[in-house]
Amino acid sequence: METVVLDHISKTYEKGTVLAVDEVSFSVNKGELFGLIGPDGAGKTSLFRILTTLLSADSGRASVAGFDVVKDYKTIRRIVGYMPGRFSLYQDLTVKENLEFFAALFGTTVEANYSLIKSIYEQIKPFNDRRAGKLSGGMKQKLALCCALIHKPQVLLLDEPTTGVDVVSRREFWDMLKSLKKEGITILVSTPYMDEASLCERIALIQSGKILSVNTPDGIRRAYPVKLYAAKSDNIYQLLMDLRALEWIEHCYASGEYLHFNFVSDEQNLLAGLEEYAVSRGHRHLVVREIIPDIEDCFIRLMNEGKWLSEEQIHAII
Amino acid sequence: MKILFFILRKEFRQIRRNKSILAMMFVMPVVQLIILPLAMDFDVKGVNLVVVDNDHSTTSQKLISTVTASGYFKITGDVLSYKEALQFIEKGQADIILEIPPAFERNLVREGKQQLALYADAINGTKAGIGSGHLLGVIRSYNKDLEINLKAAGIKNDTGRIDITYSNWFNPLGIYKYNVVPAVLVLLLTLIGGYVTALNIVREKEIGTIEQINVTPVKKWQFILGKLTPFWIIGILVFTIGLIVSAVFYGILPVGNIFLLYAFAMVYLVAVMGFGLLISTYSSNQVQAMFVAFFFMMIFMLMSGFFTSTDSMPGWAKLISELTPVTHFIKADRMIILKGSGWQDVKAAFFYLLAFAVFLNGWAILNYRKTN
Numbered sequence: 001m002e003t004v005v006l007d008h009i010s011k012t013y014e015k016g017t018v019l020a021v022d023e024v025s026f027s028v029n030k031g032e033l034f035g036l037i038g039p040d041g042a043g044k045t046s047l048f049r050i051l052t053t054l055l056s057a058d059s060g061r062a063s064v065a066g067f068d069v070v071k072d073y074k075t076i077r078r079i080v081g082y083m084p085g086r087f088s089l090y091q092d093l094t095v096k097e098n099l100e101f102f103a104a105l106f107g108t109t110v111e112a113n114y115s116l117i118k119s120i121y122e123q124i125k126p127f128n129d130r131r132a133g134k135l136s137g138g139m140k141q142k143l144a145l146c147c148a149l150i151h152k153p154q155v156l157l158l159d160e161p162t163t164g165v166d167v168v169s170r171r172e173f174w175d176m177l178k179s180l181k182k183e184g185i186t187i188l189v190s191t192p193y194m195d196e197a198s199l200c201e202r203i204a205l206i207q208s209g210k211i212l213s214v215n216t217p218d219g220i221r222r223a224y225p226v227k228l229y230a231a232k233s234d235n236i237y238q239l240l241m242d243l244r245a246l247e248w249i250e251h252c253y254a255s256g257e258y259l260h261f262n263f264v265s266d267e268q269n270l271l272a273g274l275e276e277y278a279v280s281r282g283h284r285h286l287v288v289r290e291i292i293p294d295i296e297d298c299f300i301r302l303m304n305e306g307k308w309l310s311e312e313q314i315h316a317i318i
Numbered sequence: 319m320k321i322l323f324f325i326l327r328k329e330f331r332q333i334r335r336n337k338s339i340l341a342m343m344f345v346m347p348v349v350q351l352i353i354l355p356l357a358m359d360f361d362v363k364g365v366n367l368v369v370v371d372n373d374h375s376t377t378s379q380k381l382i383s384t385v386t387a388s389g390y391f392k393i394t395g396d397v398l399s400y401k402e403a404l405q406f407i408e409k410g411q412a413d414i415i416l417e418i419p420p421a422f423e424r425n426l427v428r429e430g431k432q433q434l435a436l437y438a439d440a441i442n443g444t445k446a447g448i449g450s451g452h453l454l455g456v457i458r459s460y461n462k463d464l465e466i467n468l469k470a471a472g473i474k475n476d477t478g479r480i481d482i483t484y485s486n487w488f489n490p491l492g493i494y495k496y497n498v499v500p501a502v503l504v505l506l507l508t509l510i511g512g513y514v515t516a517l518n519i520v521r522e523k524e525i526g527t528i529e530q531i532n533v534t535p536v537k538k539w540q541f542i543l544g545k546l547t548p549f550w551i552i553g554i555l556v557f558t559i560g561l562i563v564s565a566v567f568y569g570i571l572p573v574g575n576i577f578l579l580y581a582f583a584m585v586y587l588v589a590v591m592g593f594g595l596l597i598s599t600y601s602s603n604q605v606q607a608m609f610v611a612f613f614f615m616m617i618f619m620l621m622s623g624f625f626t627s628t629d630s631m632p633g634w635a636k637l638i639s640e641l642t643p644v645t646h647f648i649k650a651d652r653m654i655i656l657k658g659s660g661w662q663d664v665k666a667a668f669f670y671l672l673a674f675a676v677f678l679n680g681w682a683i684l685n686y687r688k689t690n
Contacts, residue, residue, distance in 0.1 A: 052533050074535065082533045088526035092335050093328065104324035105534040147530070 003155055003186040004028035004051065009060035011046050011209075016058075020046040022209040023060070028188050028202075033181045035200030036190040037295065043209040044190040045085060048159040051188070052082045065154050065186075078106070081153030081185075085160040087140045091133025095124055095143055098132050099150060106151035113152045116183060120176055121146050138169030145176065156180065158189040162196065174199045194296035205299050212302040217295060224293040224301065226250075227266055230258040231274075233283040242281050246274075251304055260297055321536060325544030333548055339514070347506045347556045351563045354502050355495040358625075365449035368395040368403040368412040375423035384460045385416070390452045400435075407439045414438045414449055426464075488656045499570050500655045501624045503560045504586075504648045508618065510553045511587045513611050515594030519545055520607040523598075538686060546591050553587045554580070573658030582650050582664070585671045589643040592678030599685040618644040643674040 004027060011021040021043040028034040036044050049055035050062055053073035062069045064076050089098045099121075103110050114121075124142050127135060132143060141161060148156060158177075162170045174196065177187055189200070197203045198217045205212040205220070213220055233239045240259055243252040248270060252261035263270045271288065278286050293301075333340060367385070371378050385391055391414075395406045406412035417435035426432040436453060438446040489496040522528040531541060557580075564570045572579055594611070601607035621635060622628070622644035628636055639645045650667035653659035661668075 054529060054532055077533055077535050080533065082530070084526060084529050086526045088530040090328070090332065090527055091525065092332050097328070097331065101324060101328050102530075102534070105321060105531070105536050107321070107535075 001030045002027040003030045003032075003065050004034075004188055005061075005063045006047070006051075007061045009047070009050060009057045009062055011043075011050065011055065011057050020209050021050070021057070024206070024209070024211050025060075026204050026211060026214045028186060030186055031181065031184050033177060033187045033189070033199075033201045035197055035203040036188065036206060037192075037194060037197045037203050037299070038190075038206035039192055041208075042206045044206060045159055046209075047206075048082070048084075048157055048188075048190065051157055052080060053077060078151070079154045081148035081151065081156045083144050083148040083156075083158045083161055085163060087132075087144060089132050089140075089144060089147060092131055094129050094131055095135070096128045098143060099146055102147045103150045108151050110150065113150055116152055116180075117146045117149050119179065120149075137165050138172070141165055141169065141173060142176075145173075149180070154186065156185050156187045156189075158187065160190055160192065162191055162193065170196070194294065194299060197295040203295070205295075205302060207299075207303055212299070220295060220298050221293055224298055226262045228260060228262050228291055228293045228297055229271070229288055230255075230260055230291045231278075231286065231288045232258045233278065233286045235283060238281070239278065239283055239286075242278065242283075243274075246277070249274075251301070253300060255296065260291070322540050322544055325536070325540060326547060329544055329548045333552075343510060343514070343552055343556060344559065346509070347560045348563055350506060351499065351502055351560055352567060355498045355568065358498050359494050363390060365391050365414060365445065365452070366394045366406075366412045367391040367453075368397060368406045368415045369393055370397055370400055370403045370415060370417040372398075372420040373418050373422035377423040377426060378418045381418065381457070381460055385453065385456050388452070388456045390449070390456075404437075407437070412439070413442075413445055414453060416453065495568060496570065496656060497652070499564045499568050500651045501648050503557065503564065504622075504644060504651055505619065505624070506556055506560055507553055507583060507587055507647075508590050508615065508644060510549060510556055511590030512594045512597075512615060513608075514552075515546065515549050515591045516597040516601070516607045516611050517604050518549070519595065519598035520601050520604050523601075524603050538683065542595065542683060542686065546588075546595070549591060550584075550587050553591075554583065557583045570655065572655045574654035574660065578661060578664070579651070579654045582647060582654070582668060582671065585668065585675055586643060586647045589671055589675040589678055592675055592680075592682055593643070595682035596678055596685065599682055618642045621645070622648050624648060643671055643678075646670040646674075 006027065007025050009021055009024045010019075012019050024043070024047065036047065038044055046055065050057050051064055051069060053069050053076050056070060065079055067075045067079075069076060090101070093101065099110055103113075110117075120142050124135070124139050124146070127139065132140065135143065145158075145161070148158075162173055165173065170193075177189065177199075181187060191197075197220075200217065202214065202216050203220065204214045213223070215223065231239065231243070236254070236257075236259065240252060240254060243249050243259060243261055248264050250262050250264045252259055254260075275286060275288060369382055369385075371382065382393070386393060394412050395403065397403050397406075400415070400417055403412070403415045403417070407415065415435075415437040417437070419433065419435070422432055422434075434457065436450055438450045440446040486492050522531070561572070593614070597607050597610050597614075601610060617638070619625075621631070621639040622642055623639065624644075628639045628645060628649075631639060646667040650659075650664040650671075653664055657663075
């Protein structure tokens with residue numbers, strides 16, 4: 001069953017001159033942990049604001065748990081938990097006051113849904129009387145998540161919850177999401193970090209307001225159409241320049257300590273040719289090996305190709 | 319209703335924790351009421367006078383001492399020529415020059431008449447006008463007491479003259495602060511209602527908390543009422559403090575019905591809060607709201623009859639002045655406090671304020687949207 005459905009949603013700003021979301025369609029199944037992956041400015045927040053009824057789309061339809069975001073916005077506000085990208089709780093109220101206030105707004109109490117937030121809330125409980133503005137980044141994140149969960153929402157919408165949070169807190173946060181998923185809550189989460197994509201059940205890659213691909217993380221990696229290689233040498237910058245100069249190399253870009261590249265065709269002799277070429281250019285300690293592409297590689301490839309999936313393909317995937 | 323209670327509790331908590339705003343809200347009325355009326359004094363006293371006495375006779379000496387004795391004037395210079403006297407005016411050391419011509423006494427006795435010259439520095443029009451008016455009055459009474467005129471009066475029976483006596487009502491001594499203090503009370507309510515409300519709501523926009531509120535089932539009216547009520551209560555409190563200060567410091571006790579005065583203050587607060595709310599719906603940050611509010615506040619203050627009477631404004635300005643809620647409250651406020659006007663006298667102003675309250679709040683609520 002599809003809980004969150006977007007159907008050809010478009011949104012422009014500045015009187016139609018800036019296209020933020022371009023004919024976006026995808027859907028999230030009930031109880032799924034779905035990731036919306038894309039760089040800053042890709043249109044992720046606009047989509048979230050449309051789904052949370054804070055923004056109305058120019059065209060297209062969207063629904064959450066079967067309720068239309070325009071017609072049934074009042075119902076949606078009751079069943080959706082939203083955590084905006086920016087910390088949006090009252091900084092001058094304490095942890096406890098914030099939590100109680102948001103519970104009250106939904107006509108419930110902290111005690112009524114305590115079991116749901118227990119594991120998260122226990123971690124910030126020692127700071128109950130501290131003002132929210134004085135909490136550390138990770139703590140703020142946990143408090144915001146508690147506040148978004150306090151009314152036991154059916155759908156949880158998290159807009160870049162891990163942006164600006166340290167690595168350990170990010171790990172913890174994803175663990176929390178996994179345990180929430182077990183409670184049967186549908187979670188749509190956005191992130192600019194490609195490495196977090198593999199933590200989702202399914203992901204949508206988004207760029208410039210367009211959906212590049214929707215699939216499981218593995219599915220997206222498997223759909224990588226060519227063999228991908230990693231290479232490094234003593235002079236990595238020179239190697240990048242040299243590889244880019246070769247016309248039988250399709251794409252080459254830096255990724256961590258390696259360069260990732262692929263050939264225009266999958267012929268074996270190209271690899272041997274490459275090594276010969278590198279040595280002739282004076283590269284030492286050359287390492288070249290075939291690798292399994294990660295989400296970032298897939299994203300870059302999809303972006304470079306400008307190959308947006310057609311509607312039929314998207315529906316075939318969904 | 320329960321939700322409204324929770325919102326109110328939250329608002330009061332936040333106000334209580336914002337020490338600087340809280341202090342401003344209660345220190346401001348006291349300071350403003352004590353300082354402004356003392357400084358803003360249109361009563362003219364201490365006019366600086368330069369005398370050019372070309373005669374040096376007993377009569378001219380007598381004239382000068384009469385002028386000095388009146389208490390309005392301070393002789394800052396006694397020079398020999400008009401040119402020298404003008405330097406005093408140029409340096410800003412004198413406001414008025416009184417020139418006594420040569421042979422003043424002789425011609426006065428011989429021909430029975432004489433002329434004096436009076437030059438006023440009219441940069442400060444009020445001071446020049448009132449100052450020379452006073453001087454003319456002093457000279458006129460001196461003239462009457464001159465020996466030759468007394469003789470003449472004794473001969474001719476003085477029957478055809480019209481004697482004018484007058485009295486100032488509601489402010490017998492014509493003291494300016496009686497005019498200002500009630501107006502400062504209005505200023506206070508305007509600041510609390512207009513500024514603080516606008517800034518408070520925009521702050522929620524600025525720090526993003528309004529987003530979080532907007533995705534809850536809280537209704538528009540609950541949120542707005544929750545925002546306005548605390549400041550309304552504070553406004554009434556500040557108004558009360560203001561009344562106490564003006565009674566203690568200036569002895570100005572409302573002559574009219576105090577409940578009528580409060581009824582006005584209550585409706586007026588709703589109107590200016592509607593204005594603050596309206597500004598907040600159009601601005602996206604506090605700086606913006608501040609400037610927009612400041613722009614309108616200046617117009618409100620300067621055109622509302624706070625300083626100058628609206629009756630002396632040109633037609634178009636009077637119209638603008640009528641279109642601000644401040645004007646109507648200042649008028650009614652002065653009438654009730656100083657004149658003791660009753661409901662019948664001020665009901666037009668009351669309905670104006672009511673209309674402003676409905677109009678401004680209605681517009682603001684329509685413009686305040688949870689979605690955009």
